[in-house]
Amino acid sequence: MDRYTKGFVVASLVYFFLAAVLGIWMGGTDTAGWVRFAHVHFNLLGFMSMMIYGVGYFILPRFNGRTLRWPSWVPAHFYAANLGLIGMVATAPERPSMGFVLFAALSVISAGMFAVNLGATMLIEPAQEEEKGESAETTPAPAAQAAAPPSAPPKIDPDMRVGEILARWPDTVEVFVGHGFSSLGNPEHREQVKQLPITLRMACERHNVDLGYMVAELSAAVSPAPPKAAATAAKAPAGKKAKAxxxxxxxxxxxxxxxxxxxxxxxxxxxxxxxxxxxxxFSCPGQATESVKQSAMMHNVSEKKLLAELNQAAVGGGHSS
Incomplete structure (x- = not known):
């Protein structure tokens, strides 16, 4: 976890402890309305919300195979959420007051930042892909308009999920591993990747592998008797490296x-x-799809510093340039 993601979780535990103390106090004595207000809000906006923020930032982008859309918002969200909550509790005895209203508004804004950031991360690109898929269905390609023979071989589409390809045709793992997707050779990672919305097109772009060549290779692997045209297409284009x-x-x-x-x-x-x-x-599904650049951004780590230490470790382990 990066600094602020972990900060949300730590803050959540602190608020949980404070809420528990206030709860015991409320149960043993007659207390003023302020104590009840603090107890409720430390539980809801403190313990529960902060835990959701921290876990949400850490898990949801990874499980969707994406990076957080606006990582620079996270520090602002952290300070706004905590300042808003503490300010609300501190000014509660004076409510209604301008100070209370301002701190309450800050809490609402911080919650909105979280919702917009994660919502955009998870929904914007999948919605575009879905729209693209629907467009392809309503406007079939000329080749698709022709009646396919009953014994037509399986077809690999660039917009199929990698997980779907692996699930339907397990033997294709050899093709993936042979073209740079070495992490798929690990059965545990392979099962994790099957749950991610990573399409073949996206995977080839991330690994710098020629998409047309990869489609032809996979099609040949899943076809019991690939046609001659497919075998010809399987030749790597000039100037392209299949295992780039x-x-x-x-x-x-x-x-x-x-x-x-x-x-x-x-x-x-x-x-x-x-x-x-x-x-x-080492148990995160993102290991199979995230690059150094993406992971450094998500963990708020200096990319240059990380690369320098990785290459230094590689050299120390016997790497020679």
Whole structure:
């Protein structure tokens, strides 16, 4: 977890303790309305909301295979949420007052920042992809308009999810691994990737693999008797490297390399990832899809510093340029 994501969780636990103390106080004595107000709001806006903020920022973008849309909002959200809550509790005895209204408005704004940021992260791109898919359905390609023969071979579409391809045709894992998706060789990561909304098009872009070549290779793998045209199309285009995204031992680590590939090529970099990302990095589904650049942004870590330490660890483990 990065600084502010962890800060939300820590703040949540602090507010939980304060709410518990006030709850015991309320149960033992006749208390003023302010104590009841503080108890309720420390529970709702403190314990519950802060925990939701921290866990939501950490988990939801990863489970959707995306990076947080506006990571720079998180620090502002953290301070606004805490200042708003503490200010509301402090000015509650004077309500209605201008101070109370301002702090209450700050709390509402902070909640809105969270909702908009996560909502945009999860919904905007999938909605565009869905719209694109619907457009493709309503306007079929000329080839699709022709009646397909009953024994037509399976077709790999660039907008199919990688998880769907792996689930329907398990043998395609060899094609993926052979073209730079080395982390899919791990059965545990493969099962995690099956749950992510990562399309073949998106995966090829992230790994810098030629999409047309990959589609042809996968189509050949799932077809019992691939037609001659497909075999011809399977030839890699001139100037393209089919395995451009793969990281081999001896290469420098770059910002676009995937975390799982780095760990596979250079196991000694584990200590660097553990230092910045904690132990959760090694069981996170994002390891199979996130690049160094994306993960550094999500964890609020300096990309240059992270790359320098990763390459230093790789050199120390026997890497030679």
């Amino acid at each position: 995204g793969a990281l081999s031992r001896g290469e420098s680590i770059g910002e676009d390399h995937i975390l799982g590939e780095i760990l596979s090529a250079y196991p000694e970099t584990e200590k660097v990832f553990r230092k910045y990302y904690g132990d959760g990095c």
